[in-house]
Amino acid sequence: MGAGVLSTYRDLLPLTSATPMITMGEGDTPLVKSNRLGRELGCPELYFKLEGCNPTGSFKDRGMVVAIAKALEEGSRAIMCASTGNTSASAAAFGAHCDIPTFVLIPKGEVAMGKLAQAMIYGAKVIMVNANFDVALGLVREFTERNDVTLVNSVNPNRIEGQKTAAFEVVDALGDAPDLLFIPVGNAGNITAYWKGFREYQDLGRSQTLPRMMGFQAEGAAPIVRGEIVANPQTIASAIRIGNPASWSGAIEARDGSGGVIDSVSDDEILEAYRLLANKEGIFCEPASAASFAGLVKMHRQGLDLHDKRIVCICTGNGLKDPDLAVSSAGGQAIEIAPTIEAVEAATLGNGELGEPRRSRNSE
Numbered sequence: 001m002g003a004g005v006l007s008t009y010r011d012l013l014p015l016t017s018a019t020p021m022i023t024m025g026e027g028d029t030p031l032v033k034s035n036r037l038g039r040e041l042g043c044p045e046l047y048f049k050l051e052g053c054n055p056t057g058s059f060k061d062r063g064m065v066v067a068i069a070k071a072l073e074e075g076s077r078a079i080m081c082a083s084t085g086n087t088s089a090s091a092a093a094f095g096a097h098c099d100i101p102t103f104v105l106i107p108k109g110e111v112a113m114g115k116l117a118q119a120m121i122y123g124a125k126v127i128m129v130n131a132n133f134d135v136a137l138g139l140v141r142e143f144t145e146r147n148d149v150t151l152v153n154s155v156n157p158n159r160i161e162g163q164k165t166a167a168f169e170v171v172d173a174l175g176d177a178p179d180l181l182f183i184p185v186g187n188a189g190n191i192t193a194y195w196k197g198f199r200e201y202q203d204l205g206r207s208q209t210l211p212r213m214m215g216f217q218a219e220g221a222a223p224i225v226r227g228e229i230v231a232n233p234q235t236i237a238s239a240i241r242i243g244n245p246a247s248w249s250g251a252i253e254a255r256d257g258s259g260g261v262i263d264s265v266s267d268d269e270i271l272e273a274y275r276l277l278a279n280k281e282g283i284f285c286e287p288a289s290a291a292s293f294a295g296l297v298k299m300h301r302q303g304l305d306l307h308d309k310r311i312v313c314i315c316t317g318n319g320l321k322d323p324d325l326a327v328s329s330a331g332g333q334a335i336e337i338a339p340t341i342e343a344v345e346a347a348t349l350g351n352g353e354l355g356e357p358r359r360s361r362n363s364e
């Protein structure tokens with residue numbers, strides 16, 4: 001393992017002998033068993049797939065490596081994407097790695113600083129447009145039709161092909177598909193890709209079952225839930241701030257084919273899940289990623305019985321991309337003290353913060 005998506009799953013990807021086998025170590029991400037939150041929800045088998053461990057900090061790298069390898073194979077002169085941030089970070093990194101010019105169109109003022117920093121330091125040509133993501137994607141589609149430049153958004157089917165490998169990894173790790181898979185939905189490429197991956201693995205006999213696909217949009221950017229385009233999508237979760245998903249029909253197919261749901265969660269629910277994942281599991285993901293766990297919490301509150309379900313929540317991206325949001329939503333502040341041992345003791349032991357003596361609570 002650690003060999004990258006192309007060589008690990010070469011037989012299940014659209015590769016030829018002429019496809020360059022590039023990799024930056026994408027894929028093979030951890031599937032971490034919950035230590036606290038699962039217990040609180042009455043779900044003994046809850047797992048988190050940490051896609052923030054990919055080379056540029058999001059799952060986008062899985063699809064990007066395939067899209068760029070095929071672009072190189074076809075002799076493309078440049079690559080281009082519209083992005084809420086992570087697609088541009090991934091395209092820019094692979095563009096740098098493979099020495100192919102990269103153009104990224106980002107909606108002005110809507111991209112987290114860490115993601116913008118990535119695109120810039122990797123050396124992409126960053127172009128800001130005074131419009132939202134959906135408009136930017138429309139421009140990129142038109143530009144790439146008129147020019148010899150490869151579009152690397154998830155409307156490029158090679159992106160979906162690469163991203164389906166995350167479903168393979170889940171099955172490889174668990175021995176079968178989970179009962180329920182919770183996943184954030186923005187442009188809907190990822191839910192489409194997972195569903196494709198689970199079905200392909202079942203067709204190959206590598207899994208017996210299929211999961212119910214549980215997709216969650218942000219309330220202010222929930223076109224699939226509402227059944228209509230949202231002209232001016234709003235949510236704190238910028239990676240899923242999308243009003244007209246390119247893979248809309250793929251998401252509907254995943255929902256209906258799996259007996260799943262596509263529902264929404266509010267920004268408050270997203271932020272609550274974001275904090276819980278961090279301070280009860282040690283998982284620092286970005287707000288959009290927390291929509292998956294927020295969806296699980298919501299269904300639990302609505303009475304979904306989880307005690308005999310094996311559940312996977314996809315944590316799509318790394319929380320370090322937006323540290324300002326983490327600091328502002330963590331609530332607490334660092335306290336300042338004099339540099340003496342008494343002051344250190346007063347600030348720690350004095351507040352009873354150690355609690356009762358304990359013996360390996362986690363071995364129960």
Ligand SMILES: *Cc1c(COP(=O)(O)O)cnc(C)c1O
Nearest residue numbers: 086186187188189190239316317
């Ligand atoms: C891209 C992205 C999403 C949304 O995925 P879609 O394929 O657009 O539905 C969710 N979370 C993060 C961190 C992302 O980068």
